[in-house]
Amino acid sequence: MSWSKLFPDTIGQDGIKKQLAFHIRGFKATDIMPHLLFTAPRGCGKTHLAKAVARNLVKKGERKCKPLLEINCASLKNVRQLFNQVIIPYANNADVTLLFDECSELPRDIAMAMLTILNPNKDHRNTFAIEEYTVDFNFRQQTFIFCTTEGQKMFHALVDRLERIDLGEYENSHLGAIVKLGLDKGIVINKNALESVSRVLRGNARSAQKMAMKINQYCHAEKRKRFREVDWKKFSDQLSINPYGPV
Secondary structure, eight states, X not given: OOHHHHOTTXXXXXXXXXXXXXXXXXXXXXXXXXXXXXXXXXXXXXXXHHHHHHHTOOOTTOSSOOOEEEEEGGGXXXXXXXXXXXXXXXXXXXXXXXXXXXXXXXXXXXXXXXXXXXXXXXXXXXXXXXXXXXXXXXXXXXXXXXXXXXXXXXXXXXXXXXXXXXXXOOOHHHHHHHHHHHSOTTOEEOHHHHHHHHHTSTTOHHHHHHHHHHHHHHHHHHTOXXXXXXXXXXXXXXXXXXXXXXX
């Protein structure tokens, strides 16, 4: 399957999608995925892409992807909590993708534990003992994905265990496509207006999604089906949007 078909709902980041497709093809042959680290500024789609990868992790002989468990790292206090509330009930001897969001917030003892858990070796598995438990991590079962906006704050030894995926800002054409995708059915945006909208989004995909929602509000309130350049001028004046982006 081509890289574009693996990510039908993801606009832009073509170089990154090609890189991820390489790893997904390897997974489909071996059931093993590298431990991925997605880094990007806020709103650039790192968690969206991480989840898109997870949806493609279908093991040989299976029809559905492995279950995805998303973990907010800011909610983790220590390694005991991680094992008691996440690893032992949901990941021990189970097929699962573990997505650690905002992983720069991981407590130090968890980051240190991850050094052992994710240590690379030819067997693609490790064990970790905590209190009376010894957990076997088999990377043909458990896949680890990490996301952060602040990669520079992560423990450097942990980063070395991971395959880093650095997302860039979106091109204006991709931002425009995201805006169009977010418009309600029946609402059309003119080319010139779309170009004006794209220029104020500062390379940010989340801003494009939020802009589409505001355009929907405007069009419904004004009873318009077509958003034109004249509408953009009125719209941007009402929301105090300057030529370089929202104030």
